[in-house]
Amino acid sequence: MVKFIVDSMLGDVARWLRMLGYDTLYSRRYEDWRVLQIAEKEGRTIITRDRGLFVKARKRGINAVLIYPEGRTERVLAKIAVKTGIKLVFDPSKTRCPYCNVRLERLSRAEALSLVPPKVAAAYDTFWRCPKCGRIYWKGSHWRTIDEVLKKANDLIHVGEWGS
Numbered sequence: 250m251v252k253f254i255v256d257s258m259l260g261d262v263a264r265w266l267r268m269l270g271y272d273t274l275y276s277r278r279y280e281d282w283r284v285l286q287i288a289e290k291e292g293r294t295i296i297t298r299d300r301g302l303f304v305k306a307r308k309r310g311i312n313a314v315l316i317y318p319e320g321r322t323e324r325v326l327a328k329i330a331v332k333t334g335i336k337l338v339f340d341p342s343k344t345r346c347p348y349c350n351v352r353l354e355r356l357s358r359a360e361a362l363s364l365v366p367p368k369v370a371a372a373y374d375t376f377w378r379c380p381k382c383g384r385i386y387w388k389g390s391h392w393r394t395i396d397e398v399l400k401k402a403n404d405l406i407h408v409g410e411w412g413s
């Protein structure tokens with residue numbers, strides 16, 4: 250499974266990769282030398298908007314994907330998928346906390362009942378908890394947006410318009 254380290258300008262990309270189940274490091278405090286060091290040591294692919302960092306990575310034989318500033322989320326995800334071979338498919342058993350990068354635990358509706366508002370517990374079937382921060386997640390109304398972005402990204406890959 251591909252692992253990532255995402256540079257400090259791309260927090261939204263890091264959250265997407267974690268949601269898709271990929272082990273993804275991200276910190277606003279990482280400096281270039283530190284990103285390179287971690288990527289090399291842990292076999293992580295660097296995702297960056299910084300051409301200088303991208304070039305340094307490639308010179309050291311580290312996998313890296315350069316993201317252009319104007320890229321919309323679906324285009325960015327499509328490019329990462331084409332360059333690294335990851336699948337842009339949501340897998341409920343692999344999804345990670347967008348904040349902690351820890352794999353989420355599934356909760357039954359009975360367990361969720363005591364943890365979410367009653368309306369939410371009644372309306373949805375699938376719940377997760379992050380074992381680290383304790384946040385509860387469920388497939389709510391925002392899920393449409395997630396499905397749409399993934400569908401658009403997969404369409405871009407299909408027609409070969411994911412950028413260069």
Ligand SMILES: [Zn+2]
Pocket residue numbers: 346347348349350351379380381382383384
């Ligand atoms: Zn968490």
